Amino acid sequence: MTRRIALTFMALIVLLLVLAVVPLGLSMTQREHTSFRDTTEAANRTIAAAAEEYLSDHRSPADMRRLLEQAERAGDCAAVFDTAGQPVAATGCPGRTEGDEDDQAAGNWGDLAHQVLVHPGTAARERDDRLVVAEPIGDTTRPVGVSVLSRSAESMHDRIASMWWRLALIGAGALVAGVLLSVALARWVGRPLRAVDAAALRLGEGALDVRAPGGRGPQEVRRLASTFNTMAARMETLIHGHRAVVADVSHQLRTPLTALRLRLDLLAAGADDVTAAEFAGAQEEIARLSRLVDGLLAVSRAENAVPRPVPVRVDQVVDDRVVSWEPVARERRVSLTGRCGARLTAYLGAGDLEQVIDNLVANALDAVGEGASVRIEGEATRERVLLRVVDNGPGMSEAAREAAFRRFGNPEASGSGLGLAIVHRLVTANGGSVRLEDTAGGGLSVMLELPAPAPHGPSRGPRTGS
CATH class of the missing domain: 3.30.450.20 (PAS domain)
Known part of the structure; x- marks a missing residue:
């Protein structure tokens, strides 16, 4: 500028x-x-x-x-x-x-x-x-x-040559003075705008306490800096409030649920077969409630997280998650494979891709039956990284796909119904997109478009603010 x-x-x-x-x-x-x-x-x-x-x-x-x-x-x-x-x-x-x-x-x-x-x-x-x-x-x-x-x-x-020389010197002097004046004017306007831009970048990367310096530049720029600082202060207050709520919920709900499970274990130890069966059903409901609380906490953390993108090797993350989930897939007699281009790299918050793949693989393994297959495929396009998680299970209806990314939006979900909501939040927070498509021959394909790092982009620090 x-x-x-x-x-x-x-x-x-x-x-x-x-x-x-x-x-x-x-x-x-x-x-x-x-x-x-x-x-x-x-x-x-x-x-x-x-x-x-x-x-x-x-x-x-x-x-x-x-x-x-x-x-x-x-x-x-x-x-x-x-x-x-x-x-x-x-x-x-x-x-x-x-x-x-x-x-x-x-x-x-x-x-x-x-x-x-x-x-x-x-x-x-x-x-x-x-x-x-x-x-x-x-x-x-x-x-x-x-x-x-x-x-x-x-x-x-x-005389004519002398006159032209004098006019040229006057013009050169005026041009030099104009250059100095224009540079001073440009810096007067540009420096505070660059300061606001740098503050906005740091705020987007998770530094909630950042503020733009005020009192410099034209009145409009000073007003912009003041408005930005007001917005940043309110955002910091809201995010800290949400984090406090998440911490309180985590403490207030998990503790009584754990205590309730222990009491049921003690009661079931000395009960007859019929009563023990009822206690076992109650324990399953408590376990389901615990999973639901954990899912809600995971969604809240994802919504309150402000990712700071770094280059992430997609091929390495996919290989690692396939190795981690292979025992579960083998136990359920499901084929789990991963295939990505060599040195495939995306620009994401540290740890976000692992959470995304874990949720998608868990959903796919819950949805498919014995003998089915789940594939993770990745490739680079012109400006993005395309990652697909494909299964040949029963798939999803069109209405279920439209509501799948909302909390408890999928009535057909066998779990808590929060996995895809977490995936959607993590992917969109990093500047990507996610959509659901039918797999050719039956099943569901989750299509992720992730941002690719610039060829010579600036290096960035670790993720903050989650």
Whole structure:
């Protein structure tokens, strides 16, 4: 964001400089050209006025020659032509010998003088980095001669170059000042936003006590930081409250259930067969109630956990869980297999994938009968990791699949009905998704889409906040 603000501000400054400095430079250049031509024409008209006294009034040529000498000392070239186009007087030109002067006047300027004599009026042309102007002498309708003055444009070009250099320096200075201002502005806006973003990232990773620094940046950013801190404080209070409830329930329910089971064991020890059978049924109900409490506690922990994702080797976890559940599957005469791509890696909270697979395998083993099979398959897609737990048991109806991820949502469940709710919470909390599909040929397939780590993503610490 800082870079975008700075680049946008710099582009705006460059645009303003181009729109302001370039037209100004072109205007000043045009003004220099106009001024140079006007001063050259004015000097030539002065020579033409003195030459008129000589050619028309037949006075002494002294004033005309004096002005020609002044023009020569100033570095100009000048010549006076009569009505026949013949040079009457001329100065020397820089870089030419004295013997070439008449040839200069007669040859190079004769055609210009002839043009003015035929079409009376001021004429001008540029030649060899010099401006040549011709002025009719006397009456503009019937001139008695032509005055021609050639002046070097080198001084004008030097002034124009100097002017452009000054404008370039002014523009560069303005650009540097604009860059510094844009960077300062971008940092003023971007730093507090980055601080809020970092605080939000840490909050999402489980650091419930994190707060964004306030009092910096624009008013809107300060208000955003204040709103974020209020939200984080309320979230911390709610999560700590839920954790306290889970701890209290764990203590308050498990203890009396354990005591009740022990009392029933003692009573069943000395009872007759009929009473002992009733006690055994009561103990089974207490065991079921204990499993239900454990399931509710597991769901509550999953809902209150804030995972901090780390790279997890899916293939290793699958192999480990298959080995752990193999004795149970063999006892129930069910085939349990696992097959994943080599070095298959997902981005999950530490320990979450083990809980997910345990719940899915337990559900599948409870659902299928003898001789059935349960397969765990994993593969990498373009941006995700696809994990499937497939069985060929009785499957689930469409209504049961729609309600399976809710607590006690599946009326067909043989257990507590909380396993899939735990799976759904753990997977979605890590940014993945889970769905249920029919297995081809009969059975149920649980499809998990898990986030894959970025190719060069930043390393992260262990999971916190569960």
